[in-house]
Amino acid sequence: MNVEFVEHLKTQWMAMIDALEDPLVLIDQEYNIRRQNLAYVEKAANPNHLDLREFKGKKCFEEFAGRNAPCPDCKVHKSNKDKLRSSWISRQIFEGRDLEVRVLPNVDGDNDDSLIVVHYRDVTQQRALQESLARADKLGALGKLAGGVAHEINSPLAGIMAFAQMALREMKPEDPHRDDMKEIEAAAQKCKVIVEGLLGFARQDAPESVEVYDLVDSVQSTLRLARVMVLKERIDLRMNLPEKQIFIEGSKGRIAQVLLNLVTNAIYAMRDGGGELEITVDESDDKVTLTVRDSGNGIPKENLKRIFDPFFTTKAVGEGTGLGLAISYSIVTQHRGKIQVESALGVGTTFTVELPKAHQFGQPGGS
Numbered sequence: 001m002n003v004e005f006v007e008h009l010k011t012q013w014m015a016m017i018d019a020l021e022d023p024l025v026l027i028d029q030e031y032n033i034r035r036q037n038l039a040y041v042e043k044a045a046n047p048n049h050l051d052l053r054e055f056k057g058k059k060c061f062e063e064f065a066g067r068n069a070p071c072p073d074c075k076v077h078k079s080n081k082d083k084l085r086s087s088w089i090s091r092q093i094f095e096g097r098d099l100e101v102r103v104l105p106n107v108d109g110d111n112d113d114s115l116i117v118v119h120y121r122d123v124t125q126q127r128a129l130q131e132s133l134a135r136a137d138k139l140g141a142l143g144k145l146a147g148g149v150a151h152e153i154n155s156p157l158a159g160i161m162a163f164a165q166m167a168l169r170e171m172k173p174e175d176p177h178r179d180d181m182k183e184i185e186a187a188a189q190k191c192k193v194i195v196e197g198l199l200g201f202a203r204q205d206a207p208e209s210v211e212v213y214d215l216v217d218s219v220q221s222t223l224r225l226a227r228v229m230v231l232k233e234r235i236d237l238r239m240n241l242p243e244k245q246i247f248i249e250g251s252k253g254r255i256a257q258v259l260l261n262l263v264t265n266a267i268y269a270m271r272d273g274g275g276e277l278e279i280t281v282d283e284s285d286d287k288v289t290l291t292v293r294d295s296g297n298g299i300p301k302e303n304l305k306r307i308f309d310p311f312f313t314t315k316a317v318g319e320g321t322g323l324g325l326a327i328s329y330s331i332v333t334q335h336r337g338k339i340q341v342e343s344a345l346g347v348g349t350t351f352t353v354e355l356p357k358a359h360q361f362g363q364p365g366g367s
């Protein structure tokens with residue numbers, strides 16, 4: 001083969017390899033660059049502003065990743081030792097990017113100083129799309145679940161309500177069970193609202209049955225339900241409710257559901273050893289703030305950004321569904337409010353719900 005012909009072939013091969021959009025590099029076992037394509041140079045961090053020819057002989061981690069040591073998750077050495085192709089997703093090479101790294105070891109045959117091909121592919125967008133699809137999938141599954149549950153529960157609930165109302169009508173005013181029957185009817189009504197709420201969340205509906213109502217009064221009656229649980233768990237319940245009415249606009253049942261979710265979580269967090277549960281309602285000019293503070297076990301930092309995800313739970317099967325906070329988040333957002341969390345391990349957790357006040361005509365403080 002004459003030299004001219006070899007040069008000709010080399011030009012053709014290089015043109016093909018340079019046409020690839022993915023970075024491609026040939027390195028030796030000490031991470032020295034032997035050959036690279038154009039995309040490798042173009043996408044490199046290139047902290048020293050090298051040009052195409054100057055890459056040869058430099059360390060890949062220095063010029064490509066802009067580091068002074070091999071990337072922490074690099075598997076080049078390992079796959080070369082095992083003589084196996086391997087691939088992994090690396091978030092270490094470039095901040096905020098997901099690179100798929102493929103390694104083909106021993107390209108020169110099986111000698112000790114054989115070279116390694118490394119191929120990179122930016123899969124950031126693909127992964128983001130997959131994640132959002134998985135989330136949509138979960139929400140879809142939740143929709144089906146909610147539909148099924150609502151269907152199954154609604155008819156027996158309607159039965160409970162109808163019979164309670166019938167019994168009430170037939171009871172004499174002085175009947176000692178009258179109040180109990182009223183409680184049954186009210187509790188069934190509450191269940192109905194919750195089931196509808198779950199369905200609404202799955203469908204991402206706007207809140208139905210919107211009314212202007214006193215949040216302070218509603219918090220008080222919701223907490224009557226929670227009191228029973230609190231007593232059982234040796235929890236000291238403190239309530240800081242203003243001695244006045246604060247009106248908000250929205251679905252009473254759904255906001256009550258948010259409060260119940262937060263309180264149930266707080267009680268669960270204090271199930272060993274008890275603690276303090278503090279519920280505060282506070283107002284500013286145009287907002288009302290509902291705070292639920294517990295002195296429970298707290299939330300680890302890595303979980304904090306996931307707790308509002310549907311199905312995220314740290315509880316055992318049967319103890320938690322991972323829906324409470326996802327539903328609460330959706331309800332608060334539908335009410336044009338905000339829900340926030342602060343937590344310290346071993347100290348406790350505070351959830352804050354901010355809701356806009358209702359514009360009231362003829363109410364003191366309204367305009």
Ligand SMILES: Nc1ncnc2c1ncn2[C@@H]1O[C@H](COP(=O)(O)OP(=O)(O)O)[C@@H](O)[C@H]1O
Nearest residue numbers: 265266269307313314320321322323324325349
């Ligand atoms: N007050 C809290 N203290 C500690 N962890 C909490 C608290 N509230 C929520 N969490 C964490 O958030 C997760 C999700 O809560 P949630 O959506 O209500 O679902 P579930 O209660 O069914 O697990 C819980 O499993 C728990 O790990």
Ligand SMILES: [Mg+2]
Nearest residue numbers: 261265324325
């Ligand atoms: Mg919960």
